[in-house]
Amino acid sequence: MxxxxxxxxxxxxxxxxxxxxxxxxxxxxxxxxxxxxxxxxxxxxxxxxxxxxxxxxxxxxxxxxxxxxxxxxxxxxxxxxxxxxxxxxxxxxxKGLVYQRTALPLVGYTDADWGGCTSDRRSYTGYAYLLSNAAISWKSQKQRTVALSSTEAEYVSLAEAAKEAVYLRSLLLEIGTKEFTDITIYVDNRGAQCLASDPVYHARTKHIDIKHHFVRECVSKGLFTLAHISTHEMLADVMTKPLARVNHERCRTGLGLTA
Known part of the structure; x- marks a missing residue:
């Protein structure tokens, strides 16, 4: 303050x-x-x-x-x-991040704003990880390539969130808090979720950079679980685009930013 x-x-x-x-x-x-x-x-x-x-x-x-x-x-x-x-x-x-004692494991939210930049039509990646009922890690960044579909944009965002999940999981294990490493990442795009869980490479996805398929390996190894969530419940929405007052305040409170 x-x-x-x-x-x-x-x-x-x-x-x-x-x-x-x-x-x-x-x-x-x-x-x-x-x-x-x-x-x-x-x-x-x-x-x-x-x-x-x-x-x-x-x-x-x-x-x-x-x-x-x-x-x-x-x-x-x-x-x-x-x-x-x-x-x-x-x-x-x-307003500030207020942490509360809880036994809940680490949870992540990832989202993308497809073609959100009007200058070059690149999308925005956004993710947030919550522990103890407040955000401990978050990111909002323009993607380096132009996504050809909303699914691709969401998949690229998911790959970025996956890298952060692997790091946070390693950190939690190192400090002896294994009980918090049962990570769930929520996405609001069914296509990206299915793409991440499908080990088969399809013709329609061969243009996606191989580095983004890192998320498939993570899912197959059980490093985290993917789960679908409604767009209206996606807390990472505030990390990708401007929102109306009601939605902005919902995301802000959900991230643990309270008085």
Whole structure:
């Protein structure tokens, strides 16, 4: 909380009007917007927000990741979007990750926003892992290749989440907490789930980079279990795209960000 209040004070936003979400639902972040007419501390604010999104605030991770692409040439729209993030933080400065004692094992959520970037039509990967009723690891990142279908985008996202699951499982075993390693990863795309569980390589999937099929090996070895979940219950949704207030608050609470 102290970091957020200091950040608001430093950039003259202490008395700003709070908003309910860090980004508008319909927002176009590209290079065609009107350029800034003077120098603003855009790069400095993005750096501060990136630190915050990585450390304790997964709810702003996707918005910050999208805005960070334009640190070399921001526009007025990008500057206004950054100020909106600060306004959102002003209204949620008391929110933080609250962990509770529980015997539940590690659980993960993975999602993708197919073609979410309007500039190059690449998709966004998002995942979050929860332990003790709050997020312990999360990621929001643009995919490096263009996905040709929503299933492919979700599969690539699942592969990224699988790598993190293997690491977290190894960490939990190393510190002697084997009881938490019965990992379940939830996905909301049946096609990606079936693709990950099918050991056969099909003609329609041969264009997918071989590194993404790592998830198949993990499933066959029993390193984690895949389970389907409704899109309306997908907590990683907030890691891939801007959401309306109700959905954003649902995901934020589900990730353990409470007062």
């Amino acid at each position: 102290g970091y957020i209040l200091e950040l608001l004070r430093q950039y003259g936003m202490s008395e700003c009007n709070p908003v309910a979400t860090p980004s508008e639902c319909i927002t176009v972040f590209d290079k065609s917007c009107e350029k800034l007419d003077k120098i603003y501390p855009y790069r400095e604010i993005i750096g501060a927000l990136m630190y915050l999104s990585v450390a304790t605030r997964p709810d702003i991770a996707n918005t910050v990741a999208r805005l960070a692409q334009f640190v070399n040439d921001p526009s007025k729209a990008h500057w206004n979007a950054v100020k909106r993030v600060l306004r959102y933080l002003a209204g949620t400065a008391d």
